[in-house]
Amino acid sequence: MKVGILGTGVVGSTLGSKLIQTGHEVKMGSRSANNSRAGEWVRANGVRASFGTFADAAAFGEVLFNCTAGTVSLAALRLAGAANLKGKVLIDVANPLDFSKGMPPTLSVCNSDSLGEQIQRAFPSVRVVKALNTMNCRVMVEPSLISGEHDVFVCGNDPQAKGAAVEILRSLGWRSIVDLGDITAARGTEMLLPIWLRLWSLYQNQNFNFRIAHSRL
């Protein structure tokens, strides 16, 4: 499958490399087509890897990943262009973390709204699926790093788009995929970030993930 990844940071490049390893073609996109980090990534990942602008990546991909920083995601998607995004499945991995008031970051949107919903409202023809925003990117692409059962949450308004996202999650190794319903559930998954950040500080590593444990009955 042709996958476009918006954002060339560690999340985008880690996801991109894994998607290439599992047989996909990936174009990374950033603000500028002259991005030295993306250039290195292409050289390291071979013939199925390419890069360009946000618009190039969006036009290329049948499925898109939003791996930009949450506070600039809407701007990045505007640069990608509504025409290039139209009808596409967009897996939104970003969290609206605001570092401008110091550490720990707060959320720039939460409680009665979410980044996932903001993106869906701004681009109504895009089929937004919020997923993979509740764990470190090494865990995203290698869930077996974590012992025992643990979960990835998905939500979105379009069942077919969620189905496509679930298929990709399975190919990354995810077994327990919890469908929380429509895109408003992104509030809940984005609001996991404050405790996730606290746990990172407590354990001094990011090798953990959430699990919903159930009744014996």
Added chain:
Amino acid sequence: MKVGILGTGVVGSTLGSKLIQTGHEVKMGSRSANNSRAGEWVRANGVRASFGTFADAAAFGEVLFNCTAGTVSLAALRLAGAANLKGKVLIDVANPLDFSKGMPPTLSVCNSDSLGEQIQRAFPSVRVVKALNTMNCRVMVEPSLISGEHDVFVCGNDPQAKGAAVEILRSLGWRSIVDLGDITAARGTEMLLPIWLRLWSLYQNQNFNFRIAHSRL
């Protein structure tokens, strides 16, 4: 131990009954000493059970539980009276859920503040420990209802008070108790409520809890 419970709803009465079963004396407190629900609870729970006003319960307890609705907790604590609360360990079980804008509720405080912190600021001499606010009250008092490992989170500024809370949690059957640090971590645990509410809706039951799963290494 003498325990005062503020709030005579299902959370307070469930916790109170279990604390009596484990050998404690419990006084429930509400706005009025003529509370028919609390009267029934006393009749059902025997000689170690009593009830009175918020002030009566606060004066009685060596350890206190805040089981009032989060949006009225500060008012209830003011009725309990700073003199009765002074120096006490207060285990804050409440969540600031605001139902006034319809379902699902939002949080009346979150992100850069929390109910736990508001209580600690309003009553600086009280030793607030946030705990047990991330699961249904049946799970609170009988963690073995849930299969496998699962967690209860505690946070607070006073290590001794957290020690007292941990001792009570162990007596309720909790084995995995995660100390998140100071009371600002209450933001993280209160912000678990939106996904908890969504999971309740998904599973159509409240017999689940959060687990932090860890690396194999």
